[in-house]
Amino acid sequence: MGKPLALETSGLTKVYGHGHTEVVALRDAGMRARRGEIVALLGPSGAGKSTFLMCVGLINPPTRGRVAIGGVPVLDGSRALSDLRRFRCEHIGFVFQKSNLIPFLNAVENIQIVGELIGRPASLARRRAMELLDALGVGARAHNMPTQLSGGEQQRVTVARALANQPSLILADEPTAALDGTRGR
Amino acid sequence: MNLAVRDIRHSLGRFVLTTIGVGMLLMIVMGMGGIYRGLVDDALVVTRGVGADLWIVQRDTRGPFAEVSRLPRSVVDRVAAVPGVTDAREFVFHTIQREHRGQPLRMGVLGLGWPTDKGEGLPLIAGRPLAQNHFEVIADATLGLGLGERLRLGKETYTVVGLTSGMVSSGGDGLACFTSRDAQAIQFNEPGESVRLEREARRARAGAIDFGRTQPGVLERASGPSRGLAALPGPAISAVIVRLAPGADADAVLRSLHGWSDVTVYSGVQQEDLLLKGSVDRARRQLLLFRALLTLISAVIMALIIYTLTLDKLHPIALLKLIGAPNRVIVGLIMQQSLIMGVLAFGVGWLLGQRLFPMFPRRVILTGDDLLRLAGIVLAISIFASLLGIWKAMRVAPNEAIG
Numbered sequence A: 001m002g003k004p005l006a007l008e009t010s011g012l013t014k015v016y017g018h019g020h021t022e023v024v025a026l027r028d029a030g031m032r033a034r035r036g037e038i039v040a041l042l043g044p045s046g047a048g049k050s051t052f053l054m055c056v057g058l059i060n061p062p063t064r065g066r067v068a069i070g071g072v073p074v075l076d077g078s079r080a081l082s083d084l085r086r087f088r089c090e091h092i093g094f095v096f097q098k099s100n101l102i103p104f105l106n107a108v109e110n111i112q113i114v115g116e117l118i119g120r121p122a123s124l125a126r127r128r129a130m131e132l133l134d135a136l137g138v139g140a141r142a143h144n145m146p147t148q149l150s151g152g153e154q155q156r157v158t159v160a161r162a163l164a165n166q167p168s169l170i171l172a173d174e175p176t177a178a179l180d181g182t183r184g185r
Numbered sequence B: 001m002n003l004a005v006r007d008i009r010h011s012l013g014r015f016v017l018t019t020i021g022v023g024m025l026l027m028i029v030m031g032m033g034g035i036y037r038g039l040v041d042d043a044l045v046v047t048r049g050v051g052a053d054l055w056i057v058q059r060d061t062r063g064p065f066a067e068v069s070r071l072p073r074s075v076v077d078r079v080a081a082v083p084g085v086t087d088a089r090e091f092v093f094h095t096i097q098r099e100h101r102g103q104p105l106r107m108g109v110l111g112l113g114w115p116t117d118k119g120e121g122l123p124l125i126a127g128r129p130l131a132q133n134h135f136e137v138i139a140d141a142t143l144g145l146g147l148g149e150r151l152r153l154g155k156e157t158y159t160v161v162g163l164t165s166g167m168v169s170s171g172g173d174g175l176a177c178f179t180s181r182d183a184q185a186i187q188f189n190e191p192g193e194s195v196r197l198e199r200e201a202r203r204a205r206a207g208a209i210d211f212g213r214t215q216p217g218v219l220e221r222a223s224g225p226s227r228g229l230a231a232l233p234g235p236a237i238s239a240v241i242v243r244l245a246p247g248a249d250a251d252a253v254l255r256s257l258h259g260w261s262d263v264t265v266y267s268g269v270q271q272e273d274l275l276l277k278g279s280v281d282r283a284r285r286q287l288l289l290f291r292a293l294l295t296l297i298s299a300v301i302m303a304l305i306i307y308t309l310t311l312d313k314l315h316p317i318a319l320l321k322l323i324g325a326p327n328r329v330i331v332g333l334i335m336q337q338s339l340i341m342g343v344l345a346f347g348v349g350w351l352l353g354q355r356l357f358p359m360f361p362r363r364v365i366l367t368g369d370d371l372l373r374l375a376g377i378v379l380a381i382s383i384f385a386s387l388l389g390i391w392k393a394m395r396v397a398p399n400e401a402i403g
Helices: A049-056 A084-091 A107-117 A122-135 A151-163 B003-010 B012-050 B074-080 B180-187 B192-207 B210-214 B216-223 B250-258 B268-277 B281-311 B314-322 B327-359 B368-394 B398-402
Strands: A005-016 A023-034 A064-069 A072-076 A092-096 A169-173 B054-058 B085-100 B103-112 B124-127 B136-140 B150-153 B156-164 B175-179 B239-244 B263-267
Touching: A005 A049, A023 A049, A023 A064, A049 A064, A049 A169, A072 A084, A084 A092, A092 A151, A107 A122, A107 A151, A122 A151, A151 A169, B003 B012, B003 B327, B012 B268, B012 B281, B012 B327, B012 B368, B054 B250, B054 B268, B074 B085, B074 B239, B085 B150, B085 B180, B103 B180, B156 B175, B156 B180, B175 B180, B239 B250, B250 B263, B263 B268, B268 B281, B281 B314, B281 B327, B281 B368, B314 B327, B314 B368, B314 B398, B327 B368
Parallel strands: A092 A169, B103 B175, B136 B156
Antiparallel strands: A005 A023, A005 A064, A064 A072, B054 B239, B054 B263, B085 B103, B085 B239, B124 B156, B136 B175, B150 B156
């Protein structure tokens, strides 16, 4: 018996448009990933990698299919968990190619907000945020605004944000594009 | 963590400028309300200052403010004799515009019933009441005259012996208080040449009739001043103001006066009503309409500002949704910003108003009730203004954060 499943999908299909403008971006995609595994999706441009991430990340729900995260069935055909957004906040971390930081919050606040959204006290959320920033080598830049950080520093802050709530699943879409070789690894 | 405050801090310059702009708009709204109240108050300054229980005016007129009224002076003595009347005084009021120091000077001329009334009850801020029957004046500070300054009106020169504050006519002109004789002399001033022509004409008319030819004394009197001719009355007064004795039967006094065929009687309340429905009514309605329009415009402008501020934040809003922020966090962000802007703008408007309103040519009166009411309206406007932004924010999808 292996480690428990962190992610399980089956029959994931995403269709955009109708009739003669219909585009099938994803057809019957399925996968399983266990806790602790790192899974890389490789494919040519337009293969549906980002679409798959959007479906699994509950950002853009699929047309059909089943998704279970941490053993919890989140999407099953037309049925979905009642509060997808909260589930996303608690269980999924995102890192995208372009760092997406909230421009009016500084580095530590961009991470702290994630903790506060799930009800963690501000002091606890801040402490966790500082720990992550220190671990990623940007602790000294905690009080800088995103525009004051380099591209690499911004991406590290994004990674720290993704880890803030100790999610079951981290989804990363070309996350190391802005990082140097060492940091990327 | 308060997202609204952080967003404001991040775009502080823009927020401050926008708030000042909205504040100035609210200042105008406040000012309109204050001008309206000032207009009403100015209209009632004289009537309230006089404190008359009854106003007796020329028959079938709505004088002495809404309409011209002329009464012979003898009415004062007749009214004083009515049981229940403790005080009856002549009231002279008219508006003039003359040249003084090369500039037009417009003022309301109020005649005080010398020697009973020397102006002791006026709100003096400098100088003293009248001390003689002629050639002295108490002027309101808005007229820009100084103590001791001499004012040429008609054939006479008057010295400013006292200054008041807040004494204006219903038209907003500063009041100048003379004795009633001087007020009448100013009102009925005629050039010397016209007086001489009238005397010659009078003499010619007297000489053309048998009575004038056989009575030389009549001819002599015809050439003299008109007060020498008993048949010719003195200058008219505008009204008679009446104070009733404590405990007097007001209805009985009214019944008695209503029976006179040459006068009309108004109570103090009726006189105020005539003023408000007469000379100031249109100005009042105009100001009210402007105030309503400005309030509506403020609401629309605030809504557009908050909507624009929200448009600038669509990407962060999508990002907040992406990382799992519930709708209430986003609604709170937008509504709090709108409320903060509303509250601060109200404060800016009030502060600016305190500096600028005293410089307005007419009084701007802001009461606590008016300010509270406007604060409530600003609160409602702030909430309403945020709805448009919230509607836009709710339509943003989380995936818009990643393009």
